[in-house]
Amino acid sequence: MADNFVVSARKYRPITFDSVVGQSHITTTLKNAIRTNHLAQAFLFCGPRGVGKTTNARILAKTINCQSLTDEIEPCGACESCVAFQNNASFNVHELDAASNNSVDDIRNLIDQVRYPPQTGKYKIYIIDEVHMLSSSAFNAFLKTLEEPPSYAIFILATTEKHKILPTILSRCQIFDFNRIQPRDIADHLEHIAQKEGISTEREALELIAQKADGGLRDALSMFDLNVTFSTDDTVRYKDVLENLHILDYDYYFRLTDALLTSEVSQTLLIFNEIIKKGFDGHLFVVGMLEHFRNLLVAKDPATVQLLEVSETAKNKYLDQSARASVSFLLSALSVGSQCDINYKAAKQQRLHVEICLMKLAKIPEVLDLNTLSGDEKKKPSLTENSQVAVPTTATPKPIASLPSPSVAAETPPPYPQNGLPGALGKLRSTVNISAQPQPVEETKPVAKTQEDPTVTADLPTNWKDQPFTTEELQQTWDAFSRFREQNGGAVSEQIMLNREFKIEGTTIELILDNLHQEVLLNDVKPELLGYLRRHLKNRQIQISYRIAPNEVKRNPYTPLEKFNTLAEKNPSLLDLQRLLGLDVDF
Known part of the structure; x- marks a missing residue:
């Protein structure tokens, strides 16, 4: 008949300090305390579940009563005290589960036992697990004994919730904080166990179990047993672990x-x-x-x-x-x-x-303009260089065929609100707060703010007489150019730069920009823009200047709520209508 199966968490439970995984700062301190005989009267072991609190308490209890310690301050495992401990027959080690024995009477029974010295060995050790479950009255009954215990009594308290323990108890204990075990240490330990058991494993599978265990070795061993049981050929595979533990790859x-x-x-x-x-x-x-x-x-x-x-x-x-x-x-x-x-x-x-x-x-x-521009976008249609649009060279100027005329622009609303983003992108900007992110700016050669570019007037008839124009005519022509750029692959950031308010003094158009990125965009498009404005408005003297002053830029409403509030300022009756009908702004 086959031997009964023993889970790995019990079968490979550490029995010496050196076999404890991932808590070297605890085991080193305890071994030094035993070596120098500087043992505290009360220890408090704190930390997450499955990291070795109770295991270290038992090893400490076994070691301090061992009759022939090794040179490495480890229990020999052969003396009378060690054998009795290993057989759960030691009269010097008492364990109490405070989760189910948390009343005053349970603590009083423990205190009564403390009065009697050990028959064999040097110390009587009391291990109280889940000590935070004790009632307030039980804690208070325990205080006096914990403060002045007999010289032969040592208390080891273990808890996962240190904050629930009374400060008066904490002040009477030497506190040890256990860490979550690192995934790499857990994976190494599982690999060691697999070798002993003759089980083949994939390293990625063990590391996945270690990550899922979240620092608890006991949980990792339980999951390891589950996957070994699932396997039909004693092999733990990564894909099988994903399926068994229901982990998203x-x-x-x-x-x-x-x-x-x-x-x-x-x-x-x-x-x-x-x-x-x-x-x-x-x-x-x-x-x-x-x-x-x-x-x-x-x-x-x-x-x-x-x-x-x-x-x-x-x-x-x-x-x-x-x-x-x-x-x-x-x-x-x-x-x-x-x-x-x-x-x-x-x-x-x-x-x-x-x-x-x-x-x-x-x-x-x-x-964010993070994607690399495609070849088509890099070769945007130009009105001044390599353009396939027929440019008139006769004395009588005619509008360029591929651009909408100013009269058409007057009938068609602008594609974007000034200084705003269109539709879904506008909502995205208000939600993601993209405006706070830095825009990538390519290094470009600085362009003078009002420098005359010879390319923008080289193909204009020489017998033109500069014609005056109104602000409305300028706005229509400007909007037509903006629409042309947008239809031919212009970037969103360029549309934001073009669709903004401007000032005009004589024949000089002044733009107020938000940042250096917009300055670069304006300088890139400036030759085409000037050429288009001069042709359609029949005025060679038109110039474009700018200055960067983000505080002076008027920000148009982006979201539906902002647009509603703007309309309500102009017509307060909208607020009365909203309250009367119980309407909400559609986001």
């Missing part, structure tokens, strides 16, 4: 981020749908996505790469993808994703809530 997040960086909205939604079909919770997906963005941000700097608690294979993937994702994108993505995480529970349509978040994330690269 990080490859999904790498695929998702690749799609976001290229603004493939449909692909991001399909990836999310695939994840939902496999039974994963939407909130779990959002939390994992935020952790992925955090890891990419950490991988940006060689100094912080060590903060990645992942396998070497995964680390290389993070380093590769982080090189393709800008810091601006990652910070904006973390901001949008965090809002999705916060509002997920309150959303009535939670799947739609996540999908809206993904669509916003996919548009961030476009708003």
